[in-house]
Amino acid sequence: MSTAAATKPSAAPKGGGRRKLTLPWIMLIVAAGLVLFSLVRVVSGANDLTSVGQVSGALQLAVPIGLAGLGGLWAERAGVVNIGLEGMMVLGTWFGAWAGYQWGPWTGVLFGLVGGAIGGLLHAIITVTFNVNHIVSGVAINILAVGFTQYLSNFTFAEAPGGSSKQSPRIDEITKITIPGLSDWLQDLQAKHWFLISDLAGILGGLVTNLSLLTVVAILLIPATWWILWRTAFGLRLRSCGENPVAAESLGVNVYKYKYIAVTVSGALAGLGGAFLAIVATGIYQEGQTGGRGYIGLAAMIFGNWMPGGMALGAGLFGFTDSLKLRGGAENVHALLLLVALLLVIAALWQLYKKKYVVAVVSAAFSAVFFLWYALTDEVPSQFVDAAPYVTTLLVLALSAQRLRMPKADGLPYRKGQGK
Known part of the structure; x- marks a missing residue:
């Protein structure tokens, strides 16, 4: 059998399988969801559900989750499971804060990227070169990152003015942008609480009010990832390593190189998410501030079926449910x-x-x-409000499990020349 025949995917039977959602259908589903959401808001009277502040807060909470999920997507499209996203985010928060309070926030962003990339490189060495189980390696990195940053904090932040062994000094803010005129008009329109129109105004207003430049960068990384992985020769080779590395090697692809690149980029993106938490979301490093967002990012990636757009929707959903407890939590969750x-x-x-x-x-x-x-009932218990993001994670994954298709060689061991 020829190589081309061996690597060509088998054709799906006619009338079988699931149809791919086209853009018009996706837009129709989103519109129907917005109408349903607006109906719930009007009936329940929970007008803060789609307010400008709610949407802005949800976006800020969704960005680190989305960056972690994007990192997981890069790694798993190359065939490496990255459970270590949480640890790489931890490294990003620490390195981002350490550099940020000394040399400015953008330097902190750069160091956050580097910190996460170091964690990704370590994961690549362990899994790709030494063929250690990917889950074991990821868990080890999560544990190592927490201990390493706690150790470093004892003789860096603890001795800095305004810092302690558990938190950094205050970091300067990254510039935030608000479109004058448009932002005020949308806020006024949202305050009228009209059916659907006010909800649209609240969503758009949240996207043009107090928007950090790093948030803009994070959003742009989603279409950039799609273009690189699905519209370039580099992306095709990288994805082939996650589908059939033996066939990719037979066609001249350096599988080890692409896996290393993918996992290092994965760590850098998770580190960027950590830097966002420290520099933009809170303005300070605090021990344990990632709060499991690396794992939720991984869940968002799975919910999105290993695709950037679906991952972004998942991150938005989890960010929104997390933001409910910040603004009228009990009332909003009760409306849900x-x-x-x-x-x-x-x-x-x-x-x-x-x-x-x-x-x-x-x-x-x-x-x-x-x-x-x-x-x-008139409201839900406060414990349920706090648990809402995690309950959402479990429900969404359970309901979407039937339509998922992971890369075929994801998590499988690979040795150079094993197909000969």
């Missing part, structure tokens, strides 16, 4: 009970259309439970 109930009704109707009666009945039953919960 109604949203979940309506979504379950839609799911039940869809399953009836597909003649999956058991699933439809289960969805309808859970919908009734959420309707009753919403109707019989």
Whole structure:
């Protein structure tokens, strides 16, 4: 059998498999979701759900998650599972703060990238060169990063004015931009609480009000990643290492080189997410401030089916649920009970259309439970508000598991020349 024949993917059977969502369908789904969200806001009276401040806060919380998820995407598209994203974010927060308070925030951003890249390079050496299990290596890096940064803080931040062994001195802010006129107009329009129009105004207003330049850079990295990985020869070779490294090697691709590049870039992006947390989100390094965002970023990447756009939607969802507890948390989360109930009704109707009666009945039953919960209560317990982002992570992954397709060689060991 020829190499071309061996590497050519088998054709999907006609009428089988899942159809790929086109842009018009995606836009239609997003529009329908916005209408449903606006309906919930009007019925529940939780007008802060789509306020400018809520959207702005959600974006700020989504960026580090999205950068971690983008880092995971680079690594796993090359066939390396990167559980160590959390540790690489920790390195990014520390190095970003250490350089940021001394030489300015943009220098801190650069050092955050370098700190995360060092963690990524270490993960690449362990997994690619020495073929250690990827999960074991990632967990080890997470533990090592926490201990390493705690050790460094004892003789750096502890001796700096305004610092301690658990936090850095204050870091100067990165410039924030607000589009004058447009921002005020959108805020006024959102304050009228009109159906759908005010929700659109709140979302757009959150994107043009107090927007950090680093947030703009992070957003631009999403289409940049898509273009590099799906529209360049470099990206094709890198993705081939995650699908079939033996076939890629037979066609002249240096698999080790591309895996090293991908995992190092992965660490750098996670480190950038950590630097964002320290420099933009809080303006200070604090021990443990990543709060599991590396893991949630990995979940966002899986939810997005290893694609940049889907990953961005997942990060936005998790960022939004995390932001609810900052502004009217109990009221907003209580309103989401109604949203979940309506979504379950839609799911039940869809399953009836597909003649999956058991699933439809289960969805309808859970919908009734959420309707009753919403109707019989005025707010939810504070513990549930704090747990909302993590509950969302579990639910989204559980509901999306059936449509996921990871790179075929993701996490599998590879040795140069093993196909000969």
